[in-house]
Amino acid sequence: MAKIEIKNLNKDYENNDGSILHAVKNASLTVNDGEVVVIIGPSGSGKSTLLRTVNSLEKAQGGHIIIDGVDIMDPSTDLRKIREEVGMVFQSFNLFPHLTVLDNITLAPMKVKKMKKAEAEKLAMELLKRVGLEDKAKQRPGQLSGGQQQRVAIARSLAMKPKAMLFDEPTSALDPEMIKEVLDVMVELAKEGMTMLLVTHEMGFAKAAANKVVFMDGGEIIETGTPDEMFENPKSERTKEFLNHIL
Amino acid sequence: MEEKNKNTEEGIKKEYLKKKPVSVEAHQIPTLSMTDGVLIPNKKNKHIVTSWRITFYGAIILLACLCLFVTKTNSKGVTTHPYWEIFKFTIQGAPTTFQVTIFAIIGAVIIGTATGLGSVSKNKIVNGICGIYVELIRGIPLLVQLMFLYFALGSIIHLEGIVAAIIAFSICFGAYMGEIIRAGIQSIPKGQIEAAKALGLTKSQVFWYVTLPQTIKVVLPAIGNEFISMLKDSSLVSVLALSDILKRGREYISRTFMSLETMLIVALIYLIFTLILSKLVGMMEERLHKNG
Helix, strand or coil: CCCEEEEEEEEEEECCCCCEEEEEEEEEEEECCCCEEEEECCCCCCHHHHHHHHCCCCCCCEEEEEECCEECCCCCCCHHHHHHHEEEECCCCCCCCCCCHHHHHHHHHHHCCCCCHHHHHHHHHHHHHHCCCHHHCCCCHHHCCHHHHHHHHHHHHHCCCCCEEEEECCCCCCCHHHHHHHHHHHHHHHHCCCEEEEECCCHHHHHHHCCEEEEEECCEEEEEECHHHHHHCCCCHHHHHHHHHHC | CHHHHHHHHHHHHHHHHHHCCCCCCCCCCCCCCCCCCCCCCCCCCHHHHHHHHHHHHHHHHHHHHHHHHCCEECCCCCEECHHHHHHHHHHHHHHHHHHHHHHHHHHHHHHHHHHHHHHHCCCHHHHHHHHHHHHHHHCCCHHHHHHHHHHHHHHHCCCCHHHHHHHHHHHHHHHHHHHHHHHHHHCCCHHHHHHHHHCCCCHHHHHHHHHHHHHHHHHHHHHHHHHHHHHHHHHHHHHHCCCCHHHHHHHHHHHHCCHHHHHHHHHHHHHHHHHHHHHHHHHHHHHHHHCC
């Protein structure tokens, strides 16, 4: 398992008209080994960007991201190696539509970790069983519901045996009745001690599984605390206002 | 940054639409039909299937009737089937027509893949070269290009007519193919590449296992279409002294002066070939859809 430290991170975008948008401003955050940290905040607050910088899908301009003592902002760091160790689950699932569910899961272990096919398939079936979809192995992603697709996507990430997992609004694209099946898998993962950093609007999940909740607004981390502190007794006015809107 | 993402995404889409000269059948994107080729019959469009049937069977029956039932008795009292004679003579050009088309489509796919990859490349020089190539080719009439390349190639190295024609066709169609491949690559959602990267795949693994298979699926029908277009355009090689179907027809005319009859048969032969091919492309499209 892993520890993720984000120190004074900055990320700017250049808009089409040439103006600069500060997506993340001087953000610092630590996810300890086995901890579950949930980032909440209004749309456009930089929470997804912050998450995506952790496995370098977005390049930050300043600051440090240290995963198990390795600074990924250091140009000599092999980003691919980091990505191998940090799983990511996306809002839009991003399963590979041309591959079966089984092949989606075995692709990375076989190509990246050079695992044998039989071994990879055995692992994939175990993971599918874990997310309750062992009977869907031979189907294509397009034949599955959104909730099932997202569970396959989680299994696909887990197949790389990551030390930590990133979730970028994993339930935002799902119909309400499918959210629970995905959250159940995530809660299970959290209980097993996976280090998790999430962006989500599921306050129920935050209350049930998170060790820490981080509130972001305008690219800044406004407040950090335990779920109880944050939801019952937020310190900042902006946090209060945001929570009033969503709770 | 969702907002910002949206902006860049929109930017990319705009860029994409601006550069997009051919439409490629992608999953969700509604497309305004394809190229200048024939309409592709698929089950969803009853209207095209019906017109395909009428045209196809009409052409077959007309050709059969002309060949079998039209007779002519000459001054010596010998009865012949003139259309059958024409058909036998012109159809001998079909191997040349298909040879040029098949080899040229292979060449065009190779050149097109290189151009398509070059057009999406981040390397400005490669990008520029591909862009110039495409603009250059698309701005010059095919017949002019063909004759130019044929004579240019002929003056540098001695090539057999058919080889020169295939090379010239490959270069001409490679530009269009490049645009198809580029549009195909760009139609793959960004999330696919991100997901593959996030799993730890290297750049080339992402390309081979994620981008390429999906691109092939998207571009195959369009390539089929290009094949049909090329089969028709291959009649242009008749100016290069290759005996394809059209050239055989013209030879026949110069011998017998039966212009109308000969051109009717030539037209019917081309029509039947393209209709069969459009049906095959339609069937391929359907299979691709079925397999998700």
